Amino acid sequence: MAHGLLKGKRGIITGALNEQSIAWKVAELAHAEGASIVLTNAPVAMRMGEINKLADAVKAPVIGADATKDEDLDKLFQESMEKLGGKVDFLLHSIGMSPNVRKGKAYDDLNYEWYKQTLDISAMSFHRMLQSAKRTDALAEGGSVVALSYIAAQRVFPGYGDMADAKALLESIGRSWGYYLGMEKKVRVNTISQSPTMTTAGAGIKGFGGFYGFAQEMSPLGNAPAEDCAKYCITLFSDFTKYVTMQNLFHDGGFSTTGVTPGMMAKATGEE
Numbered sequence: 001m002a003h004g005l006l007k008g009k010r011g012i013i014t015g016a017l018n019e020q021s022i023a024w025k026v027a028e029l030a031h032a033e034g035a036s037i038v039l040t041n042a043p044v045a046m047r048m049g050e051i052n053k054l055a056d057a058v059k060a061p062v063i064g065a066d067a068t069k070d071e072d073l074d075k076l077f078q079e080s081m082e083k084l085g086g087k088v089d090f091l092l093h094s095i096g097m098s099p100n101v102r103k104g105k106a107y108d109d110l111n112y113e114w115y116k117q118t119l120d121i122s123a124m125s126f127h128r129m130l131q132s133a134k135r136t137d138a139l140a141e142g143g144s145v146v147a148l149s150y151i152a153a154q155r156v157f158p159g160y161g162d163m164a165d166a167k168a169l170l171e172s173i174g175r176s177w178g179y180y181l182g183m184e185k186k187v188r189v190n191t192i193s194q195s196p197t198m199t200t201a202g203a204g205i206k207g208f209g210g211f212y213g214f215a216q217e218m219s220p221l222g223n224a225p226a227e228d229c230a231k232y233c234i235t236l237f238s239d240f241t242k243y244v245t246m247q248n249l250f251h252d253g254g255f256s257t258t259g260v261t262p263g264m265m266a267k268a269t270g271e272e
């Protein structure tokens with residue numbers, strides 16, 4: 001049931017690659033809640049064509065932009081304002097990729113050129129995006145920005161590799177921009193630290209099934225599905241969270257503050 005939470009709002013949603021993508025679910029729900037949106041992804045990802053299905057369903061134009069290129073981002077914001085008929089009320093950064101993780105390079109054996117790409121694509125792109133939004137004066141007063149993170153920013157999860165460093169940087173960038181954009185335009189900036197979720201980016205992580213199962217066992221509410229992450233994003237884009245900013249918000253079924261669970265104890269002691 002829709003509530004009109006985003007009625008009259010304009011937004012940009014990055015990162016919808018396929019139906020599993022968290023951004024895909026956010027786009028569907030933003031549309032259902034009354035927003036007008038622009039979809040964007042890297043040109044190489046758009047060639048796969050899936051995004052057009054979503055664009056039809058949510059009546060959104062698609063503008064290609066590599067999030068590591070300033071000129072692409074400037075064009076994205078300028079064209080989005082034209083197509084949406086005004087400044088942008090909300091923005092979702094849902095972008096992550098590590099060549100090291102993808103190619104199985106462990107944290108103690110990183111390729112540094114790939115490490116730079118990991119940080120550029122998965123974290124610095126968030127800074128670039130907000131700097132471009134400022135340069136093009138694209139954000140509306142009182143707007144809301146959300147980026148998606150993971151708890152490996154705070155705790156070690158072997159297998160998540162250099163993405164852990166990217167997420168730590170992403171969260172810090174969110175806090176810093178939250179200050180600047182808050183002072184300037186009352187725009188709030190938050191990161192959501194989401195449970196492991198079965199998506200293309202998730203499945204690319206070595207041992208993802210283990211991560212997923214462990215978090216499931218260690219979360220009183222269980223792992224949060226992508227659809228529920230989308231719901232949380234919508235609340236942050238809505239006017240019901242106008243004073244929430246510069247936070248890293250866990251959306252993880254309680255995983256981040258659970259010490260141990262009976263199920264995990266039973267597994268550890270072999271008494272299942």
Ligand SMILES: NC(=O)c1ccc[n+]([C@@H]2O[C@H](COP(=O)([O-])OP(=O)(O)OC[C@H]3O[C@@H](n4cnc5c(N)ncnc54)[C@H](O)[C@@H]3O)[C@@H](O)[C@H]2O)c1
Pocket residue numbers: 014015016017018020021022023041042045065066067068093094095096097121148149150193194195196197198199200201202203
């Ligand atoms: N899946 C999980 O377990 C999980 C958990 C916590 C956080 N996250 C985060 O959620 C976000 C979305 O990931 P997802 O799980 O939906 O997977 P996904 O693979 O569907 O989305 C990742 C997106 O990043 C895009 N991308 C990569 N390089 C880009 C570039 N240069 N420019 C623009 N876009 C680019 C991809 O095309 C893709 O659409 C990521 O930041 C990810 O780290 C995922």
